[in-house]
Amino acid sequence: MEKGKKCPNCGYVSTKNEEYCPNCDRFEPTFEDFTKELTSENVVERPVEVPVDEPTIEKESETPVAIEPEIVEEQPTEAEEASVESVSEPVDEPVAVEPTEPQIEKFAAKEVIPEDPYAVKTDPVSSESVVPKKESAPSSFKESEPTVPKKNYNKLIGIVVIAALVIGGSIFGFTKYQAKKEADQIAAVKKEAALLENDLNKLYFNEEKVFLSETFTEDSLQDLESQIAEFKEAKYVTELKPVVADLRNRGDLLLSVNNLFKEPLIKGDKLVEGSVLKQAEATVPKGIDKPADKFEELINKGLKVASDQVAANKKAKELMAKVYGEEAKKEATRAQYDEAKAAVKTLKDSSLQQDYDTKLAKVDTLIVAEEKKEAQRKADEKAAAIAQAEASLAAQPQVPQTTTPPVASTSNNGQWTYRTGIALPNESTGTTYGDWSWGEGIQAKVINECLKRGYIIEGGYELRQRIIINGEAYYDLFATSTQSSLLKGRSDSELPIYLVTINAKTGWFKGEGPN
Known part of the structure; x- marks a missing residue:
């Protein structure tokens, strides 16, 4: 067994x-x-x-x-x-x-x-x-206690172990997923903050962050300010706040200048030539007393451009008022017109300049008409003076012809005595006989010039033949009145008073005083 x-x-x-x-x-x-x-x-x-x-x-x-x-x-x-x-x-x-x-x-x-x-x-x-x-x-x-099959017990343990592994793996996987999700969220926030910072930096002209971009606008800054205000991460908002504050300060200064003009005056780090004020007499802000950097210096330059345009516009307006009201003024003078014309020429606003030029053209037409009238009146006066002078000359007695050069005359009981005038070139070769005729228009020209200079007055002079040298006749001009500006204060007892000697062919004349 x-x-x-x-x-x-x-x-x-x-x-x-x-x-x-x-x-x-x-x-x-x-x-x-x-x-x-x-x-x-x-x-x-x-x-x-x-x-x-x-x-x-x-x-x-x-x-x-x-x-x-x-x-x-x-x-x-x-x-x-x-x-x-x-x-x-x-x-x-x-x-x-x-x-x-x-x-x-x-x-x-x-x-x-x-x-x-x-x-x-x-x-x-x-x-x-x-x-x-x-x-x-x-x-x-x-x-x-009942006997429990060992294998079923082991299966239960296996199931528990597997369940524990599954749960543990799920917890680990969930934890890992949560960690990755949080990491992704942090990365996304960092990326968004970096993009916002990059967009803010684009509003500057360059990396120095002194001047603002040429494309800077109020809307672009406000849009970024709104995005940052909605940003939930306080840490990044705190970091971006100084940049936003600097851009806002510089933006306000820039817009205080550019908003005065039809097109921006300041672009980047330069002033744009030809920028024109929106309003001819705009109110210009006061400049910065102590500029902190080149940007603030540029702001002051922009404000000066605006002030200069306002001053030029005011001056042109005032001068235009003297020559043009509701219409061109008849009393406007050429001097007033010229002054207004020069002021209008300095204006930067082409439309305003064109408006003033149109009005000035009407003023000029009116002044030209008046000038023609005045010129005609003077011409008539001169013609009358010349005619009178010629008549007076014709009425004078002929001077005896002698080989001795004529001299200045003085009256002595109706008799003329002569004294020598200025010395003439080659006078010793001259003669008192020959052609005493005047060149065309020469006599009137000389008389008018002497009248203009105040040597004589109308009807207060006379011409006397003096000598003929090389075929050219010379006349002496005498004042017969002390009413001219040249002879005021002289005694009538000195009359006639010698003034100048005239070349009847060329119009040359000269006296004892400086011509």
């Missing part, structure tokens, strides 16, 4: 010196020993899942039959079983028990059929029904 070991968990019977049950996922440390005669009927393959007691097996024929030992399938290792069980529940297969040599002699070959350990059996001797008793649990377990 052989002794064997039986697994209390799955009921597997072992005749080998095995430390652990090959059918269980979690091996028990020991087997419970029992003594029973082994027969071919009690060598039964047990399903792995159902732990049962070994039922009584009827003996077969005592005739020994040699049988070949069945091939026991190789059992998987612990690692393999754990791996397979973590994926799916393994399929239990019956395990064939290899008998020892003595057993082979006792048992006849027979198909091993699993039996229900709990089925009711009839005793062949007493014919009474016998209910197999369940084998007591090992001493390590309490009798009041």
Whole structure:
């Protein structure tokens, strides 16, 4: 009779010196020993899942039959079983028990059929029904506690472990996802802040951040200010505030100048030539007393341009009022016209300049008409004076012709005495006889010039023949009145007074005083 070991968990019977049950996922440390005669009927393959007691097996024929030992399938290792069980529940297969040599002699070959350990059996001797008793649990377990199949317990542990891994992995994955999401949000905020800062920097003319961009406008700054105000990250808003404040300050200064003009006067770091005020007499802000940088210096230059245009516009307006009211003024003079014309020429506003030029053209037409009238009046006066002079000359007695040059005359009881006038070139070769005629228009020209200079007055002079030199006649001009501007203060007793000697052919004349 052989002794064997039986697994209390799955009921597997072992005749080998095995430390652990090959059918269980979690091996028990020991087997419970029992003594029973082994027969071919009690060598039964047990399903792995159902732990049962070994039922009584009827003996077969005592005739020994040699049988070949069945091939026991190789059992998987612990690692393999754990791996397979973590994926799916393994399929239990019956395990064939290899008998020892003595057993082979006792048992006849027979198909091993699993039996229900709990089925009711009839005793062949007493014919009474016998209910197999369940084998007591090992001493390590309490009798009041039911035996739990080890494999199901291990499956539960596996499920718990897997669930824990899944939950842990989910928590880890969620945490990692949250971390990535937060990192992405931080990166997005940084990017948005960087874009805002970049847009702010574009409002400057260059990297020095002194002058503003040529395309700077109030709307562009207000748009960025609104975006920054809506920005939720206080840290970045705090960093951008100084830049916004600087742009706002410089923008206000720039617009205080550019808003005065039809087109911006200041672009970048320069003044634009030809910019014109929107209003001819606009109110110009006061300049900066102590400019802090070149930008503020440029602002002052722009304000000066505006002030100069306002002053020029006011001056032109005042001068135009002297020559033009609702229409051209008849009393306007050429001097007033010329002054207004010069003022209008300095204006930067071409439309205003054109309006004034149109009005000045009407004034000029009126003045020209008056000038023509005045010129005609003077011409008539001169003609009358010349005619009178010629008549007076014709009425004078002829001077006796002598070889002695005539001299200035003085009156002595109606008799003329002569004194020498200025010396003439080649006078010693001259004669008192010959052609005394005047060149065309020469006499009138000389007389008019002497009248203009104030040497004589109308009717207060006379001409006397003096000498002919190289065919050219010379006359002496005498004043017969002291009413001229030249002779005021002179006594009438000095009359006639010698004035100049005249070349009747060329119009040349000269006297004792400077011509």
